[in-house]
Amino acid sequence: xxxxxxxxxxxxxxxxxxxxxxxxxxxxxxxxxxxxxxxxxxxxxxxxxxxxxxxxxxxxxxxxxxxxxxxxxxxxxxxxxxxxxxxxxxxxxxxxxxxxxxxxxxxxxxxxxxxxxxxxxxxxxxxxxxxxxxxxxxxxxxxxxxxxxxxxxxxxxxxxxxxxxxxxxxxxxxxxxxxxxxxxxxxxxxxxxxxxxxxxxxxxxxxxxxxxxxxxxxxxxxxxxxxxxxxxxxxxxxxxxxxxxxxxxxxxxxxxxxxxxxxxxxxxxxxxxxxxxxxxxxxxxxxxxxxxxxxxxxxxxxxxxxxxxxxxxxxxxxxxxxxxx
Ligand SMILES: [Zn+2]
Ligand SMILES: [Zn+2]
Numbered sequence: 001x002x003x004x005x006x007x008x009x010x011x012x013x014x015x016x017x018x019x020x021x022x023x024x025x026x027x028x029x030x031x032x033x034x035x036x037x038x039x040x041x042x043x044x045x046x047x048x049x050x051x052x053x054x055x056x057x058x059x060x061x062x063x064x065x066x067x068x069x070x071x072x073x074x075x076x077x078x079x080x081x082x083x084x085x086x087x088x089x090x091x092x093x094x095x096x097x098x099x100x101x102x103x104x105x106x107x108x109x110x111x112x113x114x115x116x117x118x119x120x121x122x123x124x125x126x127x128x129x130x131x132x133x134x135x136x137x138x139x140x141x142x143x144x145x146x147x148x149x150x151x152x153x154x155x156x157x158x159x160x161x162x163x164x165x166x167x168x169x170x171x172x173x174x175x176x177x178x179x180x181x182x183x184x185x186x187x188x189x190x191x192x193x194x195x196x197x198x199x200x201x202x203x204x205x206x207x208x209x210x211x212x213x214x215x216x217x218x219x220x221x222x223x224x225x226x227x228x229x230x231x232x233x234x235x236x237x238x239x240x241x242x243x244x245x246x247x248x249x250x251x252x253x254x255x256x257x258x259x260x261x262x263x264x265x266x267x268x269x270x271x272x273x274x275x276x277x278x279x280x281x282x283x284x285x286x287x288x289x290x291x292x293x294x295x296x297x298x299x300x301x302x303x304x305x306x307x308x309x310x311x312x313x314x315x316x317x318x319x320x321x322x323x324x325x
Contacts, residue, residue: 001115006044022067032114033058033139057107058142059114070123099273130287140318144168149282151247158220165225168318232257240264
């Protein structure tokens, strides 16, 4: 399913089977998750979007062929995340911040991704997936889970944790946060009772509308919805020295707000991409909690319909595309 033109529906196409380069693997895709970032790609909201491109960066599949120098034996089940390549030599890479590498390349944005039956990936940026989590339920771990986990880490040891936007990332992060003994406060679009109920089922101690103040000041807030207006609301909801972390790759403009909201050593920061270390940590942690993802499955050729559902907020949990049949 290829993006040929910004804003246009994806097109079902037949491409020749690609050959892996020396450090690459050819993966037969079983399942690919759909992430909000796929909408940002399709809408041209990320800089310098190359076209055509096959979106999809929550890839679960098995190695079908490999280049001469590539790790992973044929038949290994692997996952491919958003970070598709980093240079390994720049200042950021050497400092353990490959997520900020200027030469990084991203799956489904600059490298053809997993809305396809086969995909080529740099073997060094693929991961073995935990046993005991099937393909469908593993797919959302690869972005919603990984970047959600990195976002949660930026909240430090916050006990009272607010989550704004209760979609795919939040439904995973809430389970991790709860297992770590934190209290989760879920904020949704006004009147989205289905999402609020879902949050409470996942163990949130409170759920309400984003405009509502929480019953007690928060130690930290994570924002997963791409809505800049949530930033001042979240700053208002956190206590002194509280942290507000923006977990998305794109956000609408943040409205001006009084300095008093930031005063008191409150911190506002973003999270960009992921490192392989985040992936290793989270994929080790997820089965031990255990994180259970809730998925809605669509066949590959229905990608446009599934994307539309995500756009309208008419999904509970995470959408995935399946290539089985
Ligand atoms: Zn993503
Ligand atoms: Zn680098």
